[in-house]
Amino acid sequence: MRLTCLPLLASFICLAASPCVFNPTFLFDRNLGAAANSEFKFKTISSPRKDDAAANAKLTLIDGELDGGSADLSALVDGRLPSDEDEPGANVFFNAGSSGGRFRMDLDKPIDIAQVNSYSWHPNSRGPQLYKLYAAEGSEPQLDLAPKRGIDPATRGWKFVATVSTLPQSGEDGGQYGVSVRDASGSLGRYRYLLFDCYVTELYDNWGNTFYSEIDVIERLHKP
Numbered sequence: 001m002r003l004t005c006l007p008l009l010a011s012f013i014c015l016a017a018s019p020c021v022f023n024p025t026f027l028f029d030r031n032l033g034a035a036a037n038s039e040f041k042f043k044t045i046s047s048p049r050k051d052d053a054a055a056n057a058k059l060t061l062i063d064g065e066l067d068g069g070s071a072d073l074s075a076l077v078d079g080r081l082p083s084d085e086d087e088p089g090a091n092v093f094f095n096a097g098s099s100g101g102r103f104r105m106d107l108d109k110p111i112d113i114a115q116v117n118s119y120s121w122h123p124n125s126r127g128p129q130l131y132k133l134y135a136a137e138g139s140e141p142q143l144d145l146a147p148k149r150g151i152d153p154a155t156r157g158w159k160f161v162a163t164v165s166t167l168p169q170s171g172e173d174g175g176q177y178g179v180s181v182r183d184a185s186g187s188l189g190r191y192r193y194l195l196f197d198c199y200v201t202e203l204y205d206n207w208g209n210t211f212y213s214e215i216d217v218i219e220r221l222h223k224p
């Protein structure tokens with residue numbers, strides 16, 4: 001084979017082996033003990049940022065009720081972090097005894113999103129994260145920006161991105177969690193809106209709604 005054919009062949013093999021399939025996954029890390037502190041430093045997940053693409057995002061409750069002790073939704077993007085493992089006022093969480101709820105993040109304009117990173121911290125069942133993530137560019141036909149629970153957002157113009165679950169298979173579930181939703185292509189896509197469909201982590205008692213401390217959106221940077 002002539003060497004000049006190799007780049008073409010290589011690109012063909014690449015296309016055949018990894019077609020442009022949208023298959024986002026998530027990574028997560030968990031800090032326990034002294035590693036769980038106000039710095040939110042993880043071994044494999046980047047720490048929360050103050051200057052990420054969600055810093056000025058507008059958050060809107062779609063369904064469910066926030067707990068009376070929860071911070072406003074804006075605490076998810078304020079870049080501030082709890083300093084203690086049980087600090088309700090520095091976290092967003094749905095009402096005690098409820099099954100969770102939905103909220104929407106508006107980034108003001110569509111951006112190419114590389115990662116959606118979510119952070120939580122609690123000594124027990126309010127530590128792990130369990131949610132479904134959907135996204136929309138904004139111009140989808142019949143896009144419903146506020147689909148209630150019971151309505152599959154994917155039938156209302158939203159694109160399903162991933163189901164995030166950091167629930168341990170056994171043992172204690174408390175700790176500090178960092179999650180990163182991403183795609184092997186480097187981009188989750190170009191979106192203005194994100195929808196978070198959040199679920200309780202357990203049903204043994206009323207205290208299973210996650211203490212979400214921050215949600216970062218990392219824009220994919222394009223080299224000029």
Ligand SMILES: [Ca+2]
Nearest residue numbers: 049050079216
């Ligand atoms: Ca942030």
Ligand SMILES: [Ca+2]
Nearest residue numbers: 075080213214
């Ligand atoms: Ca925060």
